Amino acid sequence: MKRKNNKFNKRPxxxxxxxxxxxxxxxxxxxxxxxxxxxxxxxxxxNLKLLKRYISDTDKIMPSRITSVSQNKQRKLTSEIKxxxxxxxx
Amino acid sequence: xxxxxxxxxAKQDLSSPELETIEKKYKDIITKTEGKVIKIEKWGLLNFxxxxxxxxxxxxxxxxxxxxxxxxxxxxxxxxxxxSLLRHLTIKYKKLDTETEYFKEINEKKx
Numbered sequence: 001m002k003r004k005n006n007k008f009n010k011r012p013x014x015x016x017x018x019x020x021x022x023x024x025x026x027x028x029x030x031x032x033x034x035x036x037x038x039x040x041x042x043x044x045x046x047n048l049k050l051l052k053r054y055i056s057d058t059d060k061i062m063p064s065r066i067t068s069v070s071q072n073k074q075r076k077l078t079s080e081i082k083x084x085x086x087x088x089x090x
Numbered sequence: 091x092x093x094x095x096x097x098x099x100a101k102q103d104l105s106s107p108e109l110e111t112i113e114k115k116y117k118d119i120i121t122k123t124e125g126k127v128i129k130i131e132k133w134g135l136l137n138f139x140x141x142x143x144x145x146x147x148x149x150x151x152x153x154x155x156x157x158x159x160x161x162x163x164x165x166x167x168x169x170x171x172x173x174s175l176l177r178h179l180t181i182k183y184k185k186l187d188t189e190t191e192y193f194k195e196i197n198e199k200k201x
Contacts, residue, residue: 042190047192086177090139
C-alpha cells in the first residue's frame with residue numbers, strides 16, 4: 001500500500017492542491033533569521049522595542065533555537081541586551 | 091580620533107539648574123581635552139526596570155562625540171567621584187548614527 005501512495009505523490013500536481021490541509025508544509029520548520037537581510041532592523045541598546053521581543057517574562061535572553069536568530073546576530077543581541085541592563089532599561 | 095557615545099544617569103531629586111551644571115561639566119571636559127561634541131540628547135525622567143541604589147527613576151543625558159583616549163579617562167575619573175550620578179556607560183562606534191532618536195516617542199506619549 002505504501003508504494004502505491006508514493007507513486008501517487010510523485011505525479012505532477014495541480015498547484016491548487018497544495019492549499020489542502022493534509023499537505024505537509026515545508027516552510028513550517030525551516031525559518032529565516034528575522035534580524036539579517038536587506039531591510040533588517042538595527043540592533044542597538046537604545047532600540048528597546050526590538051530588544052524586548054527577545055526576552056522572556058523573567059528578563060532572560062531567549063535561546064536562538066526558539067527565535068531562529070542566526071548565530072552572528074545572536075552574539076550581537078546578547079551584548080546589546082547586557083548594555084541595556086547596565087542602564088536600567090530592562 | 092574615534093566616535094563614542096556616553097550616557098549618564100543622574101539622581102531623581104535634583105533641580106533643573108543642577109542638571110544643567112552636570113550637562114555643562116561633562117561637555118567642558120570633552121572640549122578641554124581636544125574632543126568634539128557632535129550632539130547632546132536629553133531623554134528626561136525615565137523609570138528603571140529595577141531599583142538602583144534605592145531610586146526608582148533617573149534623569150538621562152546622552153552625548154555623541156569624537157575624541158582620543160585621554161578624554162575617556164577624564165570622564166571616567168570624574169563620574170566615579172560624582173555623587174549626583176547613579177551610573178554611566180561609554181561605547182565606541184565606527185560610524186555614528188545621529189538621526190534616529192529612540193526616546194523621542196516615549197517622551198511625546200507622556201505629554
